[in-house]
Amino acid sequence: MARFIIGVICTLGLLAVAGSAYVYSGAFDVAASRPHGAFARWLLGTAMKRSVVARAAGVPEPPHFTAEMVMAGFRHYDEMCTDCHGGPGIEQSEIGRGLNPRPPDLARAVKDWTPRQLFWIIKHGVKMTGMPSFGVTHSDAQVWSIVAFIERLPKISAEQFRLMRQTMHQPENR
Numbered sequence: 001m002a003r004f005i006i007g008v009i010c011t012l013g014l015l016a017v018a019g020s021a022y023v024y025s026g027a028f029d030v031a032a033s034r035p036h037g038a039f040a041r042w043l044l045g046t047a048m049k050r051s052v053v054a055r056a057a058g059v060p061e062p063p064h065f066t067a068e069m070v071m072a073g074f075r076h077y078d079e080m081c082t083d084c085h086g087g088p089g090i091e092q093s094e095i096g097r098g099l100n101p102r103p104p105d106l107a108r109a110v111k112d113w114t115p116r117q118l119f120w121i122i123k124h125g126v127k128m129t130g131m132p133s134f135g136v137t138h139s140d141a142q143v144w145s146i147v148a149f150i151e152r153l154p155k156i157s158a159e160q161f162r163l164m165r166q167t168m169h170q171p172e173n174r
């Protein structure tokens, strides 16, 4: 038994030394210009999904989404999200294109999440990805309006998005 315990301790010690050597040698490639390997993609992707699912369970029920909320959400989206995520008829900016992981097209990605999970992601952000936490600067009501808008994204055409922008920029709506 004692030999077994010593064996386990030695193995753990060796793993710690090997891990530290890997980190300190600079072997890990932090370059955003090169994609993650398959293992890191699985690890980060699965950790993100499981973390959001677990934590969003504590988010209260969504409010009823009104047309005003959708329009308010559109303003926030247009100002804060299009650079990274693009939008209907809108290309990702140079910033969005250089990020790793690449910010997904939300018109497709929203289908993978419930409104409460979307609320959680937008409010808290995602560590080590570039997805900011908007809860630092926005109230819960504002975050819900963004959810109300992005839930509609799959149905919004480039033309509709352009018209919404025009409406927003009319002097009486500023």
Ligand code: HEC
Binding pocket: 048, 076, 077, 080, 081, 082, 083, 084, 085, 096, 099, 100, 101, 102, 103, 104, 106, 109, 110, 112, 118, 121, 122, 126, 129, 130, 131, 132, 134, 146, 150
């Ligand atoms: C600085 C760039 C950046 C900005 C600005 C940004 N995001 Fe993101 N977002 C990301 C990245 C990168 C990811 C990918 C995270 C990952 O792979 O885990 C992401 C992921 C997401 C996801 C999860 C989608 C999925 O299936 O992985 C949602 C929802 C989202 N963002 C919504 C928003 C909204 C809404 C805004 C504006 C209020 C916004 N983001 C602004 C970079 C950004």
